[in-house]
Amino acid sequence: xxxxxxxxxxxxxxxxxxxxxxxxxxxxxxxxxxxxxxxxxxxxxxxxxxxxxxxxxxxxxxxxxxxxxxxxxxxxxxxxxxxxxxxxxxxxxxxxxxxxxxxxxxxxxxxxxxxxxxxxxxxxxxxxxxxxxxxxxxxxxxxxxxxxxxxxxxxxxxxxxxxxxxxxxxxxxxxxxxxxxxxxxxxxxxxxxxxxxxxxxxxxxxxxxxxxxxxxxxxxxxxxxxxxxxxxxxxxxxxxxxxxxxxxxxxxxxxxxxxxxxxxxxxxxxxxxxxxxxxxxxxxxxxxxxxxxxxxxxxxxxxxxxxxxxxxxxxxxxxxxxxxxxxxxxxxxxxxxxxxxxxxxxxxxxxxxxxxxxxxxxxxxxxxxxxxxxxxxxxxxxxxxxxxxxxxxxxxxxxxxxxxxxxxxxxxxxxx
Ligand SMILES: Cc1cc2nc3c(=O)[nH]c(=O)nc-3n(C[C@H](O)[C@H](O)[C@H](O)COP(=O)(O)OP(=O)(O)OC[C@H]3O[C@@H](n4cnc5c(N)ncnc54)[C@H](O)[C@@H]3O)c2cc1C
Numbered sequence: 001x002x003x004x005x006x007x008x009x010x011x012x013x014x015x016x017x018x019x020x021x022x023x024x025x026x027x028x029x030x031x032x033x034x035x036x037x038x039x040x041x042x043x044x045x046x047x048x049x050x051x052x053x054x055x056x057x058x059x060x061x062x063x064x065x066x067x068x069x070x071x072x073x074x075x076x077x078x079x080x081x082x083x084x085x086x087x088x089x090x091x092x093x094x095x096x097x098x099x100x101x102x103x104x105x106x107x108x109x110x111x112x113x114x115x116x117x118x119x120x121x122x123x124x125x126x127x128x129x130x131x132x133x134x135x136x137x138x139x140x141x142x143x144x145x146x147x148x149x150x151x152x153x154x155x156x157x158x159x160x161x162x163x164x165x166x167x168x169x170x171x172x173x174x175x176x177x178x179x180x181x182x183x184x185x186x187x188x189x190x191x192x193x194x195x196x197x198x199x200x201x202x203x204x205x206x207x208x209x210x211x212x213x214x215x216x217x218x219x220x221x222x223x224x225x226x227x228x229x230x231x232x233x234x235x236x237x238x239x240x241x242x243x244x245x246x247x248x249x250x251x252x253x254x255x256x257x258x259x260x261x262x263x264x265x266x267x268x269x270x271x272x273x274x275x276x277x278x279x280x281x282x283x284x285x286x287x288x289x290x291x292x293x294x295x296x297x298x299x300x301x302x303x304x305x306x307x308x309x310x311x312x313x314x315x316x317x318x319x320x321x322x323x324x325x326x327x328x329x330x331x332x333x334x335x336x337x338x339x340x341x342x343x344x345x346x347x348x349x350x351x352x353x354x355x356x357x358x359x360x361x362x363x364x365x366x367x368x369x370x371x372x373x374x375x376x377x378x379x380x381x382x383x384x385x386x387x388x389x390x391x392x393x394x395x396x397x398x399x400x401x402x403x404x405x406x407x408x409x410x411x412x413x414x415x416x
Contacts, residue, residue, distance in 0.1 A: 003398060004029060004233050005051070006221050006256065010039035010383050011376050012248035014203040014391035015333035016213050017121070022399055026213045027240060030235065031220035034205045038250055038352030039383060041273050043295035043306040044195040045286055046118060046385050047135060049162045052151055053103035053360030054309075054381065055094035073165070073293035074309045082225050084312050087265050090358035100345035103359055106409035107382070108158055109387050117388035121204075128203035129196035129300060131286070135189045137177060138334050139290040142185045148290060149187060155341045162191035173336075178283035178298075182333025194286040196299045197384060216240075222355070224256055224373070231372060244372045244398050249351035251316075253377040260365050264416055266378045268353030269315035273306035274324050275347045288373070302347065305331055311356065319351045356380045357415075364390050364410040365403060374398065377400035 001024050005012045008030030018027045048139075054074075076088070118130065129231065139145040145166075152164050165188045172186035173179045209215055223234045224245055233240040247256055251268035282303055287296040294307035304328050357363065358376040367373040370379070376394055379386050393407040403411065 001027065001398070002027070002242045003244045003245060003295065004231065004240055004405075005248060006224070006233065007248035007250065008034045008205070008217070009037040009248065009250050010201060010387045011250070011390055012246070012261045013201060013208065014387040015248060015376060015394050016208045016392035017126070017204055017211075017244055018388075018395035019157065019398065020208055020213050021124075022395055026208070027242065028095065028208070028213060028215045029219050029221055029240065030215070030217050030236065032090065033217050034215065035201045038271075038354060040198050040201055041306075041350035041352040042197050042384060043273065043286070043297045043304060044200070044384055045135070045199040045295060045297065046114065046193040046195060047382075048108075048114055048160070048385070049135070049152055049155065049164075049189045049192055050288075051107040051111050051382055051385060052154070053094065053100055053107070053359055054356075055091050055103070055358060057095055057097050058310065059302045059379055073092045073307065074311075076311050079312060083265075087267050087312070087358055090265055094359035096384060099359065100247070102363055102409070104154060106157055106361055107386075108155065108160060109406040110386060110393075110410070112406070113392075115193070116388055117392060118195075119353070121388065124207070126203045126207045128202075129198040130193055131195070131298070132193045133285045134140070135192035135194075135288055136172060136283070136285040137187045137189070137288040137290055138172065138179065138183045139185045140182055140333065145185045145187055146171060147287065152187075152189070152243065162189055164189050176284050176352050178281045178336050180332070180335055182334045188285070192286070195384065197281070200384070203383065221256060223259065226373075244374065246374045246394060246398075247367075248376045250355040250377055250379075250383070252376060253355065257367065260367070260373070262368060262370070262412070263376070264363055264412070265358050266355050266363075267312040268316070269356040269380070270310040270316070270351060270353055271306060271308050272319060272323050272327060272330045272349065272351050273304050274327055274349045275302045275304050276328075277302050277347050283335070287334065289331060289334045294327060294330055295367075296331060298337075309354070313353060316351060316353050319349050324349050342391075354380050354383070359415070361410055361415075362386065362390065363412055363415070364393055364407055365397060366410060368412060
């Protein structure tokens with residue numbers, strides 16, 4: 001069977017790996033170079049303990065509080081476009097307690113083998129940087145930690161096997177000497193990991209190429225057309241034929257699906273990151289700074305600060321200096337010596353669009369009324385975490401034409 005995967009982000013590349021391992025003939029088509037999408041600019045967290053929907057009871061209040069704050073962690077901005085109003089309405093409905101709880105369970109099941117799947121990538125020779133010291137959630141007060149610990153406590157009765165350890169500020173500093181004096185309460189989850197996002201993309205790209213997958217970079221797909229039991233994928237220079245197609249375009253997914261009559265409720269939620277080099281002792285853990293809701297990830301040669309969730313955003317490229325300065329400023333109380341003090345310490349800044357769905361669940365499955373066409377998009381804040389499980393579920397669907405039980409909540413029917 002020939003499969004074309006359109007989109008070379010973390011979802012598309014993982015899907016290509018899973019399918020090729022099952023012996024399928026796979027081609028990946030990416031409009032840019034591998035390693036330049038949202039999948040490259042994120043914090044790289046693999047966090048089963050944070051895999052809960054954003055649409056949760058109380059979120060709208062938080063979003064609206066920050067609506068006009070240009071530095072708010074979650075900004076939900078008023079706009080009059082119909083698609084956006086419909087999305088927001090669905091988001092408000094998804095935040096109801098029963099829907100939220102269903103979403104938590106769905107993500108928990110999807111994540112059941114996430115860590116094993118990352119280990120499998122590693123064991124199969126995909127060369128990428130992964131850290132397993134766990135996540136430290138840091139707060140200026142015990143109250144500040146409450147939101148995180150509540151999330152964790154909800155997961156346990158549902159069968160989550162992660163553990164949490166509560167620490168005072170001093171205990172956190174003993175555990176990780178990069179933690180600053182402003183921290184008075186902390187929690188350590190040992191189940192969570194983080195990867196260097198670009199290394200994961202480059203590692204997958206190299207591995208799948210060795211396995212015989214053809215990867216077309218700098219090739220924007222313009223249309224996908226069903227033709228005599230196959231699909232034809234049109235690019236500016238060529239037409240590629242495939243038995244089955246996976247559309248994995250993140251926030252851009254509707255550009256190819258909408259002309260086929262399938263318009264998914266996916267909007268781009270913009271986030272930013274900045275990489276710092278050579279400034280003090282790096283933390284050993286990934287850090288979740290509770291009050292500003294920022295992520296900090298230490299890598300072998302840099303420290304990445306990532307945050308902001310601006311809804312909606314169509315513009316992927318603008319990076320306001322003010323935003324980046326604020327990200328860095330907000331880390332200071334939490335880090336003992338790591339914050340940069342001169343402009344020379346500022347290294348690459350990035351922005352990316354998270355593909356956000358109203359219920360925070362991705363779409364993973366066949367597109368109704370289009371035999372052989374699948375979508376894998378809408379992973380929001382969890383694309384790295386969920387990528388291997390998404391890929392395995394998809395590979396099973398494409399090869400067996402069955403929908404595995406854990407993948408049922410992610411189908412399109414009833415959600416578009
Ligand atoms: C600041 C920030 C921090 C984040 N932190 C985390 C984290 O710590 N952990 C986590 O799990 N998730 C995190 N995320 C979310 C995660 O990055 C996304 O969920 C994930 O990258 C989505 O992957 P994707 O492959 O679906 O989409 P993308 O990464 O957007 O990939 C889609 C690809 O499709 C290509 N494409 C688009 N149109 C076409 C076309 N017409 N033809 C061919 N190719 C096309 C694009 O160039 C792109 O490479 C974060 C996101 C941001 C912005």
